[in-house]
Amino acid sequence: MPVLHNRVSNEELKKRLMEETFSRTTISFYQYFPIQNPKEFRDFLYRNLDALQVFGRIYVAKEGINAQISVPAEKFEAFRSFLYSIEPLNGLRLNIAVDDDGKSFWVLKIKVRDKIVADGIDDPAFSMERKGKYVNAAQMNELLKDPDTVVIDMRNHYEYEVGHFVNALEVPSDTFREQLPMAVEMMKGNEERNIIMYCTGGIRCEKASAYMLHKGFQNVFHLEGGIIKYAREANEQSLDKKFIGKNFVFDDRLGERITEDVIAHCHQCGKPCDDHTNCKNDGCHLLFIQCETCAAEMNGCCSVECKDTLHLPVERQKEIRKGVENGQNIFNKSQARLRPRIAPLNR
Template sequence: MALHNRVSRKELKERILQDNTPRTTLSFYCYFKIEDPQQFRNNLYRIFSELNVLGRIYIAHEGINAQISVPSAYFNQFKTTLYQSDQALNNLRLNIAVDDDGKSFYVLDIKVRNKIVADGIEDPAFNMANKGKYADAKKFNDLAADSETIIIDMRNHYEFEVGHFENAIEIPSDTFREQLPMAVEMMEQHKDKNIIMYCTGGIRCEKASAYMLHRGFKNVFHLEGGIINYVNKVKESGLANKFHGKNFVFDQRLGERVTNEIIAKCHQCGKPADTHVNCVNDACHLLFIQCEECAKEFEGCCSYDCKEFIHLPEDQQKEQRSGIDLGRNVFNKAKSRLGNLSIKS
């Protein structure tokens, strides 16, 4: 069988939108040594293709990072197959999506990378085995109740903007590799305090906790399973939910509703809104927050310039797009780009 997709993404997306098969969206990761990432990737592609798994998976010598959807009828078979694929993955925690429409992914992409999380760490003495202590939902709430505890959000600004934990500190940078040294610098005077780090599914905050310990911090925790697992656990256990707003996710949904609070604002008019969209202009695709009124006014575009562009004849659009990286602003992290949006007077 082919070890990569051969059907156009446009066709695949249309197929999944028309398919009513119930699907379960989930994510998982594991830091463990993979001797031959390419072989591991190929074996996984064969297994997952047979189960009609869709999604995005990264493989590296340091482990695996996956966000996928599985036909619900195959979920138990998928879980068994995954657990049996490698001893390190046996009984691995699977983070089930909080708010799922089954349309999160439409293609299976499995890629080999240098690292499953780009961290910029070059110190050979750094060891992921020496990581912070897990904090489950109850432990997180207990620690958070102490005014001396420091809660650090290890996500990007557009994730933090639409939802975060009470009293969480944002690390104001554009990439995870920049956040790590910044977090150390910002917390330098608090090395003996309890520090909890969190992210979407746990993979970034787990590495961040190991880095903080590596840099001399003492009492570092990381939220087990990240926001996704926390929200599911507080619901199951009847615990108080300390997360407010929406949990940003890197798939077609662009967010999971956790609470009804809207804590962000439309980037075009300033009204309360937390719906992320990508500009429909194929020469832009900027990720930004847009309310329903502005979506109509700008026809799904981020600016009047882009709105004007999409009404040009197709041949003119193609000519002007020539040489442009069409996806350069998808999940764009630079806050400076948001200042270019057209604000309605």
């Protein structure tokens, strides 16, 4: 029986990744479908994907699967054949990364969770069987011309900060479970307007569209394949890109460049910058935006306190960090923002 989890250190795995002589393709995909035994399905996936040298992060739950992975280019067809051999996944859309060097992951991790997207929904009447209408890139651009259209970004504040669709509404929260009721509240009185939900790869906005329909909204759409697929289609079809800036991604790249617009600012000096990084203090690792100048001055740290503890033992860094009152909220502005309300359409 093969080992169904990794036993090699991250340092060694990263070293092996950098020494690979073949190219990799970064892919994301998801599918809502019933899985009776997530643990058994998880082990089945691990055995087959590990044999194909697939790296990445996959979540399995009774409601479906959510994956961000990298596949050796020479084994892409074998990977796709395996995936499509699973009946509910046959013909599944695979979102291929736009700005990719193939070094996004260095290990395969497959975890069983309660849900593939933590949504906080406990209403037994809610179902994913009724969801919003898919729109592709061309349809998205066309709908955006309509003044009756409202576009809602279903990503976290740090994702929205570096890139978003023109005139898209931000739902100012750190978690998807908080955003769902907030989106409903923001749109009260606009039940008949066109509402387009979007996210990185489609998984959050698909569930959000179903939730909005469940709450009585009538004309709900969601962007098929999310920003990743939109950018690819816009490039292939030479469409005007209505998404500006960077698309934040949850791997080592921390972003895909969609347009050359830089709409965010360094959190330390305020210069235009959209490069996310994690604080180099092992007791912190705060995600924030930092320009090259500040990175050099601060040794890649988010604060003077972190910089001062950078060379201490890791356990001591963590102890000191626990005493910092602001903790992980130094650059977290989401809760302080005013929640926007949409004026009802005059008919």
